[in-house]
Amino acid sequence: xxxxxxxxxxxxxxxxxxxxxxxxxxxxxxxxxxxxxxxxxxxxxxxxxxxxxxxxxxxxxxxxxxxxxxxxxxxxxxxxxxxxxxxxxxxxxxxxxxxxxxxxxxxxxxxxxxxxxxxxxxxxxxxxxxxxxxxxxxxxxxxxxxxxxxxxxxxxxxxxxxxxxxxxxxxxxxxxxxxxxxxxxxxxxxxxxxxxxxxxxxxxxxxxxxxxxxxxxxxxxxxxxxxxxxxxxxxxxxxxxxxxxxxxxxxxxxxxxxxxxxxxxxxxxxxxxxxxxxxxxxxxxxxxxxxxxxxxxxxxxxxxxxxxxxxxxxxxxxxxxxxxxxxxxxxxxxxxxxxxxxxxxxxxxxxxxxxxxxxxxxxxxxxxxxxxxxxxxxxxxxxxxxxxxxxxxxxxxxxxxxxxxxxxxxxxxxxxxxxxxxxxxxxxxxx
Numbered sequence: 001x002x003x004x005x006x007x008x009x010x011x012x013x014x015x016x017x018x019x020x021x022x023x024x025x026x027x028x029x030x031x032x033x034x035x036x037x038x039x040x041x042x043x044x045x046x047x048x049x050x051x052x053x054x055x056x057x058x059x060x061x062x063x064x065x066x067x068x069x070x071x072x073x074x075x076x077x078x079x080x081x082x083x084x085x086x087x088x089x090x091x092x093x094x095x096x097x098x099x100x101x102x103x104x105x106x107x108x109x110x111x112x113x114x115x116x117x118x119x120x121x122x123x124x125x126x127x128x129x130x131x132x133x134x135x136x137x138x139x140x141x142x143x144x145x146x147x148x149x150x151x152x153x154x155x156x157x158x159x160x161x162x163x164x165x166x167x168x169x170x171x172x173x174x175x176x177x178x179x180x181x182x183x184x185x186x187x188x189x190x191x192x193x194x195x196x197x198x199x200x201x202x203x204x205x206x207x208x209x210x211x212x213x214x215x216x217x218x219x220x221x222x223x224x225x226x227x228x229x230x231x232x233x234x235x236x237x238x239x240x241x242x243x244x245x246x247x248x249x250x251x252x253x254x255x256x257x258x259x260x261x262x263x264x265x266x267x268x269x270x271x272x273x274x275x276x277x278x279x280x281x282x283x284x285x286x287x288x289x290x291x292x293x294x295x296x297x298x299x300x301x302x303x304x305x306x307x308x309x310x311x312x313x314x315x316x317x318x319x320x321x322x323x324x325x326x327x328x329x330x331x332x333x334x335x336x337x338x339x340x341x342x343x344x345x346x347x348x349x350x351x352x353x354x355x356x357x358x359x360x361x362x363x364x365x366x367x368x369x370x371x372x373x374x375x376x377x378x379x380x381x382x383x384x385x386x387x388x389x390x391x392x393x394x395x396x397x398x399x400x401x402x403x404x405x406x407x408x409x410x411x412x413x414x415x416x417x418x419x420x421x422x423x424x425x426x427x428x429x430x431x
Contacts (some may be wrong), residue, residue, distance in 0.1 A: 003189040006095055009084040013096060018049030018054075022094055025077040026072060028090070034103030036076065036089055039069040056082075060115065093274045115150040126163040135206045142213040146202065149195075158196045161189065162203055169228050173274060176225060192221060204228060232323075234271035240299070240316040241266055242306055243283065244332075257282075263310045270324045279331040281313040292338045292428065293344040294367065297352065301342075301414045301421070309425040321352060326359070333363045342367040342421060345374045345405060345412035346381075347389035354396045366397070368417055368424065371404045376420065377412030379405075386411075 004064040012020040025040035042064065053070070057078050064070070076089045084092075094101050102110070123133045136143050149155040165183045177187035177386040184190070191197045201221065205214035208227055215221050222232050242265045246253040259266045260282035281293055295315045296302050302316035316372060329339055333413065341356045341364065343349035350369075357364045383390075387409060393402040405411065414421070 005084060005089065006087055009087055009092060010095055010320065012084075013092075016052040018045065018052030021049055021191060022053055022070070022075075023093055026075075027093055027097060027101065028044040029072060029280065030090075030093070030101050031104050031107075034105060036072045038205060039071045042068055054070050074145070076268065097307040111151070115147060118150050122159055126159065126252050128167050129159070129163055129203065130209075132203050140212065142202070146199065149199075150156060154195070155199075158199050161196065163201055165190070166203070168213070169230075171229065173229050173231050174289050175234065176230045179230055186274045217320075218416070219321055219323050219326060223326070226323070231270065231274070234274065235269050237322050237324045238267050238269040238320065239273075239328050240302065240318065241268055241328065242302075243311055243313045244279065244315075244328075245280050245282050246331075247280075248276055263306075265306070268324065268328065270327065273324055273327050273331075276331070277329060278335055280335050281332075281337060283311055291331075291336070292340050292365075293332050294354075294425065295325075295339060295341045296414060296421075297349070298414050301418060304418055305421060305425065308422045312425050320348070321355065329360065333360055336363075338363055338365055340365045340367040342369060344414055345369075345377055345379060346383070347386050347393070347405075347411075350393050350396075350398050350402055350405075351389070353398055354393060355398055368420055369398065369401060371400050373417055373420065374404055377414075377416030379408060379412035379416075381411040381413075383409050383411055 007143050013023070022040070026036070028038060029038060030036055042053075045053070050061045050064055054064045057064065057070075057075070072089065079085070079087065079089060079092070090101060108417040119133055119137060123130050126133075136146060139147065161184060165179075168183060170179060174182075176190070180190040181187040188194075190200050192201055201214050201224065202228075204224055208224070210224075215224055222237070226233055242257065242263070245260060251390070254262045256266070258264075267346070281291060284291070287306065293315060294305075295317065296305070297317045297319055299316050299318055301320075302314060305312055305314060315325065315328060332339060339356075339360055341353055343353050353366055353369055357366065383405065385407060390402045390406050393399065394406075396402070
């Protein structure tokens with residue numbers, strides 16, 4: 001009997017659009033309070049919808065409009081005065097929406113229980129990834145997006161693939177797409193721009209001992225993958241060098257030697273850099289002078305320096321540091337060379353210089369990057385909105401220069417101090 005009455009009630013209420021709007025507000029009220037109470041606002045209702053609700057409540061529409069609200073208790077009382085008496089508002093709404101009503105607090109608790117149970121299950125099923133799962137249990141800020149995925153079917157699929165991939169990481173260098181193809185049959189399955197790839201990067205970051213969010217810039221990501229013998233790009237990722245020598249074991253690399261003898265410039269892709277284990281300047285430093293290699297990020301400045309000083313041991317990074325440039329500088333630092341870096345006097349150039357100093361410590365020298373050099377560059381380009389990027393540099397070693405940029409609001413560039421850079425190369429014994 002009650003089932004038929006409930007069916008009749010559904011036919012009645014679903015036949016009038018006003019109740020779809022009203023019952024949605026009732027449901028939200030229950031989700032918020034965990035019970036039926038308070039009132040809902042009728043301001044969003046059309047005239048037709050107000051008429052339908054007023055008709056059920058036994059009121060004139062204009063009375064309902066003037067009041068502007070409808071108490072849930074009044075609606076339930078009215079329900080018991082109709083042919084639907086005996087049906088509670090709770091029963092009616094669950095039948096109307098076809099699902100169990102639940103407060104947000106209860107839903108959150110239920111979801112968190114399900115998430116914890118999933119993590120426990122994953123720890124048992126995939127013991128090789130237990131360090132990652134344990135890290136996720138800490139619910140740090142960098143894991144919140146992962147927690148939202150934990151009970152999704154796609155996450156279960158991703159974990160299975162990642163566990164398979166992690167236990168089959170290459171012992172020797174393997175190109176990233178080929179690794180993905182070998183593991184999944186799809187070279188793009190672990191693309192780091194996709195959800196599965198982002199999970200994979202987070203996993204690798206944690207498994208190697210990382211804390212907090214994994215690296216987001218391209219070169220830091222490349223370096224992370226390289227720690228697992230995964231090479232993302234070994235052809236387009238290149239660095240330009242002049243007057244350097246490389247060695248494969250104890251053997252001097254003939255191509256690097258020929259380029260140095262001929263004063264030729266080499267664009268060296270990561271593919272070739274991975275073959276060598278040592279790099280040095282081609283010409284030994286003069287007595288009493290540091291064995292230095294000079295780094296610029298601008299190709300025009302690089303060429304102009306070589307025009308004036310053909311023997312200069314130079315590197316050009318072509319803008320932001322790429323993995324190839326970092327790897328080459330790592331090899332030079334390992335060979336006890338002092339690295340001199342000169343960049344533009346803009347937020348990006350100063351940020352690169354700060355990262356350079358952080359990476360190479362005592363072997364790093366900032367080359368012509370003082371406040372005096374900034375002024376000598378005759379800065380004229382307006383920083384505009386880019387000025388905000390200086391904030392993170394103000395407390396660094398380049399803080400004084402950053403303050404000078406902030407004060408003038410203008411950027412300076414290496415081309416403006418080219419004669420000073422050439423002078424430095426010449427007085428350091430390079431001809």
